[in-house]
Amino acid sequence: MSKVIKGGTIVTADRTWKADVKIDGGKIVEIGDNLSADEVLDATGCYVMPGGIDPHVHLEMPFMGTHSADNFESGTRAGLSGGTTMVVDFCLPSPNQSLLEALAIWQQKSSLACADYSYHMAITWWSEQVFNEMAEVVDRGINTFKHFMAYKGALMVDDDEMFASFQRCSALGALPLVHAENGDVVATLQQKLLAEGNNGPEAHSYSRPPEVEGEAANRAIMIADMANVPLYVVHTSCEQAHEAIRRARQKGMRVYGEPLIQHLVLDDSEYQNKDWDHSAQRVMSPPFRDKTHQDSLWAGLQAGSLQVVATDHCAFTVDQKRMGVGDFTKIPNGTGGLEDRMPVLWTRGVNTGRLTMNEFVAVTSTNIAKILNMYPRKGAIVEGADADIVVWDPERSKTISAKNQQSVIEYNVFEGIEVKGLPRYTLTRGKVAIEESTVKAEPGHGEFVAREPYQAVNKALSKWKELTAPRKVERSGIPATGV
Numbered sequence: 001m002s003k004v005i006k007g008g009t010i011v012t013a014d015r016t017w018k019a020d021v022k023i024d025g026g027k028i029v030e031i032g033d034n035l036s037a038d039e040v041l042d043a044t045g046c047y048v049m050p051g052g053i054d055p056h057v058h059l060e061m062p063f064m065g066t067h068s069a070d071n072f073e074s075g076t077r078a079g080l081s082g083g084t085t086m087v088v089d090f091c092l093p094s095p096n097q098s099l100l101e102a103l104a105i106w107q108q109k110s111s112l113a114c115a116d117y118s119y120h121m122a123i124t125w126w127s128e129q130v131f132n133e134m135a136e137v138v139d140r141g142i143n144t145f146k147h148f149m150a151y152k153g154a155l156m157v158d159d160d161e162m163f164a165s166f167q168r169c170s171a172l173g174a175l176p177l178v179h180a181e182n183g184d185v186v187a188t189l190q191q192k193l194l195a196e197g198n199n200g201p202e203a204h205s206y207s208r209p210p211e212v213e214g215e216a217a218n219r220a221i222m223i224a225d226m227a228n229v230p231l232y233v234v235h236t237s238c239e240q241a242h243e244a245i246r247r248a249r250q251k252g253m254r255v256y257g258e259p260l261i262q263h264l265v266l267d268d269s270e271y272q273n274k275d276w277d278h279s280a281q282r283v284m285s286p287p288f289r290d291k292t293h294q295d296s297l298w299a300g301l302q303a304g305s306l307q308v309v310a311t312d313h314c315a316f317t318v319d320q321k322r323m324g325v326g327d328f329t330k331i332p333n334g335t336g337g338l339e340d341r342m343p344v345l346w347t348r349g350v351n352t353g354r355l356t357m358n359e360f361v362a363v364t365s366t367n368i369a370k371i372l373n374m375y376p377r378k379g380a381i382v383e384g385a386d387a388d389i390v391v392w393d394p395e396r397s398k399t400i401s402a403k404n405q406q407s408v409i410e411y412n413v414f415e416g417i418e419v420k421g422l423p424r425y426t427l428t429r430g431k432v433a434i435e436e437s438t439v440k441a442e443p444g445h446g447e448f449v450a451r452e453p454y455q456a457v458n459k460a461l462s463k464w465k466e467l468t469a470p471r472k473v474e475r476s477g478i479p480a481t482g483v
């Protein structure tokens with residue numbers, strides 16, 4: 001059955017214009033005036049935009065002795081409620097586990113997803129087996145590999161492993177991602193704080209100052225440059241990391257930065273709250289920063305030195321967070337945000353004039369679709385694209401509250417924030433999953449999105465590196481040795 005979205009204004013990353021959008025078989029089949037179809041969705045007064053893509057989520061993630069509480073079903077439902085039509089999760093092999101074995105586990109977990117999804121593969125250990133399996137992972141449609149520079153003794157990889165993996169990514173046409181924090185320094189600061197009796201959630205933030213992030217971001221950027229590969233820095237939270245990215249980009253390096261909606265609007269005063277639960281619920285890595293860092297991140301989105309707004313959705317219940325009572329290093333790290341990213345960014349970005357509507361589409365959808373090599377199937381309103389669409393009503397408003405959220409946890413870090421700008425409809429491959437506050441999302445509807453390697457950026461970079469590689473100088477008259 002065909003559908004037409006009628007009477008709206010299409011907003012993409014580079015254009016704004018009035019037209020109807022016709023959908024059939026899960027795809028956009030026509031864009032134009034006075035279109036007709038079996039079913040009409042009224043978009044009067046609304047903006048018709050590519051559905052949001054959240055490239056950084058952890059659904060049912062095994063972490064710090066527990067699992068994050070939202071699974072692919074509740075997580076993607078939450079995303080759809082807020083206009084996000086695709087998520088990218090992280091497949092995390094345990095130490096010594098085959099990447100392909102881990103992938104099979106993630107495929108099982110994602111079977112009830114309500115929206116489309118893809119994976120990044122994490123490199124959590126290094127060996128010839130990992131080296132070999134990376135090629136198979138790329139063949140299976142995963143062109144991004146994540147490296148944790150933090151979480152010492154768990155997910156962290158050392159510089160030599162990272163360099164080896166980055167070189168392998170370069171050879172495979174893949175993109176490395178980094179969680180940039182100096183894990184050795186963090187571990188030492190944690191022990192020092194605990195020894196001094198500083199065991200509350202605020203110490204989490206003291207143990208991860210912006211310098212540990214700035215140092216690691218810069219180190220990863222330099223290692224990527226030496227490995228001839230572009231780099232994507234996840235959850236860029238501070239000026240120091242942003243500065244490293246900005247500087248690298250000004251030198252022509254292919255580096256991307258991803259702020260989170262949490263870091264853009266929430267600050268470190270949350271950790272001073274007298275209520276232990278309140279502060280612990282906001283423990284994530286990197287931690288919330290002060291307002292000067294927030295200004296830096298907004299400026300980066302405006303200037304183009306930062307390209308993507310994500311959530312790092314990794315939600316833990318009140319009881320799970322309480323695993324860290326008496327020892328902040330045991331508080332599971334992570335916060336939610338999947339349902340709130342688009343409305344909060346619209347409210348604090350577009351409604352304040354910090355972002356244009358087109359920039360909003362770019363940073364929530366189109367830029368990451370291009371970086372991950374799935375554009376224009378995703379992130380675009382063009383004929384032939386998947387009909388992942390949000391019909392955005394700029395007049396709909398609500399106050400964010402855990403009481404009516406889709407996430408399974410009992411609280412929301414954005415609790416009490418008033419948002420203006422919400423989906424009237426969210427469509428996933430042409431199916432209406434959200435109609436205002438009615439949720440019609442179907443578990444199992446979501447499909448894996450395979451992503452090809454050898455993106456344009458990798459090719460351009462390899463060509464340039466080949467042209468500028470060190471070369472032996474051929475000489476005709478070499479003098480005899482002096483002996």
Ligand SMILES: NC(=O)NCCC(=O)O
Pocket residue numbers: 058179283284285286312314333334335
């Ligand atoms: N960010 C966080 O605190 N938890 C999720 C894991 C990660 O991305 O580091």
Ligand SMILES: [Zn+2]
Pocket residue numbers: 179234235285286
């Ligand atoms: Zn991380």
Ligand SMILES: [Zn+2]
Pocket residue numbers: 056057058312314
């Ligand atoms: Zn993460």
